[in-house]
Amino acid sequence: GIERWRTQVKAHHSQSIAAQIDFDPEQDFWQGLAHKFRDDPYRLNDPLLVRLEKEFTGCDSLLDVGGGAGRLALPLALHREKVTVVDSSESMLKQLKEASVESGINNVEAIRSLWERLSFNVSIHSGSLCSHVVYGIEDIETFVRNINRFTADRVIVLAFMRSPQAHLEVLWELIHGEKRINLPGVPELMGVLWEMGMIPELSILETLGPHIYESEIEAINDLRKRIYVNEGTEKDKDLISLLEVHLSPVEGGLELVGSAGRTMCLVRWKPNELSRSL
Numbered sequence: 001g002i003e004r005w006r007t008q009v010k011a012h013h014s015q016s017i018a019a020q021i022d023f024d025p026e027q028d029f030w031q032g033l034a035h036k037f038r039d040d041p042y043r044l045n046d047p048l049l050v051r052l053e054k055e056f057t058g059c060d061s062l063l064d065v066g067g068g069a070g071r072l073a074l075p076l077a078l079h080r081e082k083v084t085v086v087d088s089s090e091s092m093l094k095q096l097k098e099a100s101v102e103s104g105i106n107n108v109e110a111i112r113s114l115w116e117r118l119s120f121n122v123s124i125h126s127g128s129l130c131s132h133v134v135y136g137i138e139d140i141e142t143f144v145r146n147i148n149r150f151t152a153d154r155v156i157v158l159a160f161m162r163s164p165q166a167h168l169e170v171l172w173e174l175i176h177g178e179k180r181i182n183l184p185g186v187p188e189l190m191g192v193l194w195e196m197g198m199i200p201e202l203s204i205l206e207t208l209g210p211h212i213y214e215s216e217i218e219a220i221n222d223l224r225k226r227i228y229v230n231e232g233t234e235k236d237k238d239l240i241s242l243l244e245v246h247l248s249p250v251e252g253g254l255e256l257v258g259s260a261g262r263t264m265c266l267v268r269w270k271p272n273e274l275s276r277s278l
Helices: 002-019 047-055 073-077 090-103 140-149 166-176 186-195 216-227 234-246 273-277
Strands: 061-065 082-087 108-112 125-131 151-160 201-208 247-250 253-256 262-269
Touching: 002 140, 002 186, 047 073, 047 151, 047 201, 047 262, 061 073, 073 082, 073 090, 073 108, 082 090, 090 108, 140 151, 140 186, 151 186, 166 216, 166 234, 186 262, 216 234, 216 253, 234 247
Parallel strands: 061 082, 061 125, 082 108, 125 151
Antiparallel strands: 151 262, 201 262, 247 253
């Protein structure tokens, strides 16, 4: 339940910090990456958007917790009175604001804050969305309680069955010489929700194919950041050497071995009066 989640996240973060030579707690992790999380708000035939529109039928206002650059918030705003994005990343919200202006969508409000440390009230929204955010939240109880507090009708959480970077555990162990402590995923989230008195429903959306990199350089740069390897170090030499084995050529680029089979899930629940007042 809650304690297992908290312990696992704390251990993961401690291990990540210990692996970094130049750890900076104030650093915005998404700096330089945020632009990759934008998408055309007017895109058609996106199966995830189609599903979310169906899930949020009748919701005239949405809260997107950790909504980042607005990949989902902006298209969902086209059919709603209001969408509020709460995110802690300045670079993500900068992309959101730019995308809002460029696409002419002006009913999306951006609030910069850690959701579990929200220091002010936001208005109650009909529905709430939280897409691939929960994994690294240590205080998951407050996080969920805040979602319930500001949601009138329904909550949708998108998450992988296993946390998104769990497939990097083999590389991590080979580089750092210790077993990777992965972040929790959907099974652990269900345990948290049950302990908090929720009645969550779980749907499997899709099983993704492998992660494809366009080039070896792109793969090395991405994995340095994800596994905390500094360029030019001994561990960097090890990483480059290992990728000769762990990258396989496929159509469209290079496949990271072991990255296939990630199962994406949708978890939904209705905030009840008890959970909102806890």
